[in-house]
Amino acid sequence: MKRAFVFPGQGSQTVGMGKELSDAFTVAKEVFQEVDDALGQNLTKLMTEGPIEELTLTENTQPALMATSVAVARVLEKEGGKKLADMAEFVAGHSLGEYSALTAAGSLQLADTARLLKARGLAMQKAVPVGVGAMAALLGMDIKPVEDLVAEAASTSENDEICVVANDNADGQVVLSGHKGAVERVIELAKEKGVRKAMMLPVSAPFHCPLMQPAADEMKAQLAKVTIAPPAVPLVANVTADQVSDPETIRNLLVEQVTGRVRWRESVLYMGQQEIESLVELGTGKVLSAMVRRINKAMTGSALQGPSDIEAFLNSL
Template identity: 85%
Template sequence: MKRAFVFPGQGSQTVGMGQELAAAFPVAAQVFEEVDDALGQNLTKLMYEGPMEDLTLTENTQPALMAVSVAVARVLESEGKFKLSEISEFVAGHSLGEYSALTAVGSLQLADTARLLKIRGRAMQQAVPVGVGAMAALLGMDIGPVEELVKEAAEASGDDGVCVAANDNADGQVVLSGNKEAVERAIELAKEKGVRKAMLLPVSAPFHCPLMQPAADAMVEALSSVTIAPPTVPLVANVTADQVSDPEIIRKLLVEQVTGRVRWRESVLYMGNQEIEQLVEVGTGKVLTAMVRRINKAMTGTAVQSPADIEAFLQTL
């Protein structure tokens, strides 16, 4: 069976994440310890105990989710006595999940990734004053009509009218991002056009839109001093929905990703066109697994996060 490993993004965090994994597998605990050392912060305690409001701060959420994903990947390799590259054709990650994916296949070093995501999370949080930006989910409307909708909403909002399709997640599931006024206008327009559901999301900043340019600039600087090796299997990149292995192109795409659209639906379709039959979601939650069948009914999704999940998955190989 041809498979790809995929890595979740922000929104999958929960208090207690990683605790059962670290208790069962020393290799997982070692990942968390290395991340704590790299950050000079007891992130592990925050992951295990909360409080949720601190864990949800973007600068904590991003390295925490990455740590759990990489821990699961390393446990799979340790228990299965293989490398991910030996049993997969591609890796991909949703937004910050790209950093997890690249770390899992040796393109980035764990300590570097932890520091990069701390910088990325803080820069994204600080790029736009609280209350200026917003994000919204549209359910029941595909990307084509959404692109017309956001253009109309932006034009109606004048000079402050930034409104874009930030995440093309699945058929009928698109996330908008931009100035609060323009995004609220888009919600009203969507309702007028009969969208099934349109709602503001409880996020702290408008991710993956042009308002994030200060954060993209910060990542240019942060990534410039980090070694990026060719991944052992290609990455299917968010902003291109195509495979990439060249380190310098990966560096460029990680910057573009901050302001660019997460083309997840297209990425999954691309992998399907490359005869991938199974997407294995590595880390906290089952968000990406739930999307698989909505995008490609011939593909299966498997979420691997707990010791029981790891055992069950290894038995299928």
Template identity: 80%
Template sequence: MKRAFVFPGQGSQAVGMGKELADAFPAAREVFEEIDDALGQKLTSLMFEGPIEDLTLTENTQPALMGTSVAVARVLESEGNFKLADIADFVAGHSLGEYSALTAVGALSVSDAARLLKARGQAMQQAVPVGEGAMAALLGMDIDPVEELVREATEAGEGVVVAANDNAVGQVVLSGDKDAVARAIELAKEKGVRKAMMLPVSAPFHCPLMQPAADRMAEELAKVTITPPSLPVVANVTASQVSDPETIRKQLVEQVTGRVRWRESVLYMGEQGVEQLVELGTGKVLTQMVRRINKDMNGTAIQGPADIEAFLGSL
């Protein structure tokens, strides 16, 4: 059976994330210690104990989610006595989850990924003053009508608004200037969208307003070594596979302002014969999306020791 490992993005964080893994497995503890050392910060204390207000700060959330996902991957490998590449055909990650995917298959070191994500979180937060940007979820409207909606909202007034995340069938996220996003929400309601709501985020991710953050990440990514991954990575910005290190570097910069093409990424993996998506890390967001995108694909989430045992027993 063809399988892909996938890695969640921002929004899946929770106090206590990774603690069961660290308590049970040396391989997980090694990942968390490496991240703490790389950042010069006890990020693991924040992950295990909170407070949630500090964990939810973008600069903490991003390396924390990566660390938990990579810890699950390392435990799977050590307990199963295999490498991910032995039992899978692709990896992919949602937004920051792409860094988790690249780290899990050896393209980035854990230390470099942690430092990059700390910088990415800071740069994204600083790119747009708090209160000026916004993101909104549209439920019950697919990407083509949303793109038409965005065109109308852009023509009707000032400001940037784009389709930032094409997550699943009938689940698209807008991003941009607060007033422009609000205008798009009103248009969506007029067009009969099932639900349109502002999201509680601190910045308008994956839109042209993030260009200062993209420039910063170009500088940061230029400093690190990227090696060929042991499995092809399905990239957010193209929804197709990539293994060339310099292309990966370029696409990680583009990803900051570009659309997260998650629905297309899952469809692409299905076209390549993938039958099972295995989500590694905190939460089950990607697993819940799978059936809405491809009904023939099976999704499963691995978070803690019991999930790891069950998965290894199924192989």
């Protein structure tokens, strides 16, 4: 079976994440310790004990989710006696999960990634004053009608406020981002068009839209400081929904990703076109694996979070 390893993004964090892994596997504990050392912070304690309010701060969430995902990948390699390239044809990650994917595939070093994500979280938080931006999810409406609504709202706006599609997650699941007023206008239009559900999201900043340009500039400077190697298997990139292995292209795409659309639905469709039959989600939660069949009914999804999941997966190889 041809499979890809995929890595979750923000929103999958939970108190207790990674604890089972750390208790069961020395290699997982080593991952968490290396991240703690790189950040000069006891992130592991925060992940294990909370409070959730502090764990949910973007600057903490991003390296925590990455550490858990990479821990699963390292355990798979150690316990299975196989390299990642022996188990997967591609890697892909949702937003910050792209950093997890690249680290698991050996393109980025773990300590570098931890520091990059700490910087990324802080930069994204600072890019837009609280209350200026917003994000919203539209459920039950596909990408083309949403793009039409965004264009309609922009054409009738009397100011320069922006609203764009931030995430094309799956059929019937699209996320908007931009100025709060502009996002609210698109939501009202969507309700008039009969959208099944439209809701503002409890986020601290409007991610993946042009308002994040200051954060993109910061990440360009931060990424220039680190070495990026060709990944063990190609990355299917968020902003292109296409495979990439060239280090400098990866570096540029990670900068673009801060302001660009997460083309997750297209990425999954692309992997299906490359004869991938299964997406295996590594880390916390089951968000990506749960969306698989909504995008491609011929593809299966599964999630590896704890020792029992990992054992079952390795036994299936």
